[in-house]
Amino acid sequence: MVSVPARRKRATIHDVAVEAGVSRGTVSRVVNDEPYVSANARAAIEAAIEKVGYVPNNAARSLVMQRSQAVGFIVHEPHSLFLEDPNIGDILLGANTALSHADYQMVCLIIDSDRDTARVARYLSGGFVDGVIIVSARQNDPITRVVEKLGLPTAFVGHPPDLRDLPFVGIDNRTSARALTERLLDTGRRRVGMIAAALDRDSGADRLAGFTDALGDAFDSNLVASVPLYAYAAGVAGMRELLQRSPEIDGVFAASDAVAAGALEALRDAGRRVPEDVGVVGFDDSAWARRTQPPLSTVHQPASGLGAGAAELVLQQLRGEATPVGGLLLQTPIVWRGSA
């Protein structure tokens, strides 16, 4: 890039045209990579661009071309969860890499308050992005409504419960939870409970449904503790509750690895050995899973693949291609470690 002193007036397309001795229309064709420009004129214009330090104003171009070459990534999480969620960082980086390869700029927008919702809605309406990826959408999410009205190419990570016809990428939480619980039962546990979390979301409700499927007739609602968030502290509280209700419990499915890490703390405090006295399994295969003592048996959540997949769904729409009906479900292998 050419050195331009700070705050100097930007070079314009007019400056380039004067320097190169051509019309502004010709400069514009070169800048926008259009045909019908002679090799000589192109060379003169490229030299002039370098000399005057011209940088195309993309905000202006986005107005003319009706595209910004940017895709929004909307994170809609209450404060504490954004910091606790082990997946968001990986989803973010997976989407960024995929968009980067297609030469799109990913712009991450955080919604942390109602004020943010209104402002992000204005931003999306304003022509600053060509498409949108939304994570953690909730029922009747106002941002989802805005995106739908604007007709912006959109993909969800996880499916918003009320908008199942929009493109999404996700995992089959119910089947994964069932397979994991069956594996836990296969270790010979007799009294298996669950710390269910976030039952107001599809993921939370589906994990509980999978647990229930696996238990079948042996299901005992007394062995299910429900906590509001996928969070460490919630895991501590949930495990204490289960120990109190049913001291003979010998197996626990925690709805996420963070919840499982909290459960391990509560079990340690209660003098229970893991996995000897109680087998514990988590969900996510996040950084938590390798750091607890013992490390967690869990379901691998392909977070980076979810981000990349959502980016690909948006890019397909931007290219005018069809997207898969019913969304895209990614594989979730079980990873068996020392906690069960």
Next chain:
Amino acid sequence: MVSVPARRKRATIHDVAVEAGVSRGTVSRVVNDEPYVSANARAAIEAAIEKVGYVPNNAARSLVMQRSQAVGFIVHEPHSLFLEDPNIGDILLGANTALSHADYQMVCLIIDSDRDTARVARYLSGGFVDGVIIVSARQNDPITRVVEKLGLPTAFVGHPPDLRDLPFVGIDNRTSARALTERLLDTGRRRVGMIAAALDRDSGADRLAGFTDALGDAFDSNLVASVPLYAYAAGVAGMRELLQRSPEIDGVFAASDAVAAGALEALRDAGRRVPEDVGVVGFDDSAWARRTQPPLSTVHQPASGLGAGAAELVLQQLRGEATPVGGLLLQTPIVWRGSA
């Protein structure tokens, strides 16, 4: 917002003018909140905006007004560190809240590869943001050069070593590390070592300098292990190295909480009790600090305040106000828990 079928052509200022029976110039004055419009005309235009479903095109407005009402937040981290760093989430949310209150949209841009660097540089040059916050800048960071050339209002979280005259908000790592080490020495430890990390960054180098200051004549370079990153695995490796070099070690300052958590694992594996046999202190007061067994004695890093402070420095520049010379240093209280 008015309901508009997806993909319908956007209503323009022209549609509003026709509906209200006024000129486009008058509509434009109302949309841009300018004076000299009669109360009757204003009411007619507001009704027309509502009726035709007009949403101002902010990309177009940003071209005319020379401002986008958006501030970029650039995260420049290698993949793994972005996921490990306990502070980035809090810094991000602190900045988002401060910018939101000033009605600016924060757009977070991730740099994860050289390709990203070039594209983010183009984006910043393109008029999409009015200012920039940069975290984790490194020596000769190309993005820093781009921002400097563009003359964009900028603030750093932490100070880039080569650009000390640009506005920044940070902490005094050296003084904080010295105070923490002195506190550890006061517990009666005789052989105190350090797991130093990220010595290519100011923060890493300054924390080691503070440790050295506190030890004075008792400083023994054999008791310093250097690891590349502020990461859990690096803490495990660093602690093993120190135990091998100096089995009688009875105190350790780990350069971050994640490093300290790794050190605890290595100490546990070696059969050392914490704090009885070895006192351990960390740095950051991140979520790690409350989750290890025992919880960590550490320095509180005001991450959310750093984000809010950087946002305020950018807003000051956007308002044309002076920013503090030499940057803004925030308080870092010591938090004493069970690990030392």
